Amino acid sequence: MTKDMVPGVKVAVVGVTGAVGAEMVAVLHDRKFPLTDLRLFASARSAGKTLETPFGSKTIEEFTVDSVAECDIALLAVSGDFSKEYAPQLAARGVTVIDNSSAFRYDDDKPLVVPEINPHAIGDSKIIANPNCTTAILVVALAPLHKEFGIKRVIVSTYQAASGAGAEGMKELEDETRAALNGGQAGNKVFAHPLPFNVIPHIDKFQDNGYTKEEMKVTWETRKIMGLPDLPVSCTAVRIPILRAHSEAATIETEKPVDVARARAVLGDAPGVKLVDDTANNVYPMPLNASGKYDVEVGRIRKNAVFGDNGLDLFVSGDQLLKGAALNAVQIAECVVAGKVR
Numbered sequence: 001m002t003k004d005m006v007p008g009v010k011v012a013v014v015g016v017t018g019a020v021g022a023e024m025v026a027v028l029h030d031r032k033f034p035l036t037d038l039r040l041f042a043s044a045r046s047a048g049k050t051l052e053t054p055f056g057s058k059t060i061e062e063f064t065v066d067s068v069a070e071c072d073i074a075l076l077a078v079s080g081d082f083s084k085e086y087a088p089q090l091a092a093r094g095v096t097v098i099d100n101s102s103a104f105r106y107d108d109d110k111p112l113v114v115p116e117i118n119p120h121a122i123g124d125s126k127i128i129a130n131p132n133c134t135t136a137i138l139v140v141a142l143a144p145l146h147k148e149f150g151i152k153r154v155i156v157s158t159y160q161a162a163s164g165a166g167a168e169g170m171k172e173l174e175d176e177t178r179a180a181l182n183g184g185q186a187g188n189k190v191f192a193h194p195l196p197f198n199v200i201p202h203i204d205k206f207q208d209n210g211y212t213k214e215e216m217k218v219t220w221e222t223r224k225i226m227g228l229p230d231l232p233v234s235c236t237a238v239r240i241p242i243l244r245a246h247s248e249a250a251t252i253e254t255e256k257p258v259d260v261a262r263a264r265a266v267l268g269d270a271p272g273v274k275l276v277d278d279t280a281n282n283v284y285p286m287p288l289n290a291s292g293k294y295d296v297e298v299g300r301i302r303k304n305a306v307f308g309d310n311g312l313d314l315f316v317s318g319d320q321l322l323k324g325a326a327l328n329a330v331q332i333a334e335c336v337v338a339g340k341v342r
Helices: 019-030 080-092 133-149 162-181 213-226 260-269 322-341
Strands: 009-014 035-042 050-053 056-059 073-076 096-099 127-129 151-160 233-239 246-254 273-275 296-303 311-318
Touching (some): 019 050, 019 162, 019 322, 035 050, 035 056, 073 322, 080 096, 133 151, 133 213, 133 246, 133 296, 213 233, 311 322
Parallel strands (some): 009 073, 096 127, 151 233, 273 296
Antiparallel strands (some): 151 246, 246 311
16 A cells, blocks of 8 residues: 555456556546555466556456455456456455446446446446447437437447557557558458558447447447437447547437537536537547547537438547546446445
């Protein structure tokens, strides 16, 4: 324990050697999360190694249920299979588990939470699901627009960075780009096709309905988070050759006529959103600017030419390792702690 930890709760980060786990530690420190102890867990091959963190040098521990059960909150940055096996065991021991995998997102009895939108869904739950990164970035912009105008349907195309496929995806993009620039031929193992100088309209497995699972995650999770179980959502998910931050072009049809100026004002006041919409000066959301930032950038706001008065187009960019993963998980933990205080 270091001097900058203040009285509070004991927190475990499980999967700390991955990109999301590392970001969770950084966000806990940056947001001054009220913890008394921070313990870092990974697999046996990483146990015993020293990790330099904003909290000082920390020794990685091998994950065991007994060890993590000594903590109050566990942030899981692990696979869905791991979460399915161990999250219920931890919850049964009284640990509040915030899980970044897809293991529990679609369970009716498990809340799927974006704190700017539905913190009330947490209740007394001991297992809380973090949404898919693409969904989290999208809904922080959709929810305030729904509150103001009512949303009837959503059509979205995503432009997703290589880091959405983990460190292996980032390395493949870097290595294969270098190979192509040196006169060779770009290859692929992580992605379905070579990613350098290319875009791939294929993320996750194709489903019987022609959509990929990634695209259906956006539909299923948007409905659950926004409390709109019948909301029509159509998504096309595309991998693009950048390292970090996802972008999305969204078209919505609304129940009420949309005033574009009012839409900008609503988004400008929305928590978790940064209005970036000055096209006269070439200012709009871009992954280059959204990387490393907490807020989701929203811009290119305009009346949709198809739906007319009841339609709106917008473009968003957000850091999928932060709002799409680590930041959202820590925000959920903050809600849990605040609930205990009340």
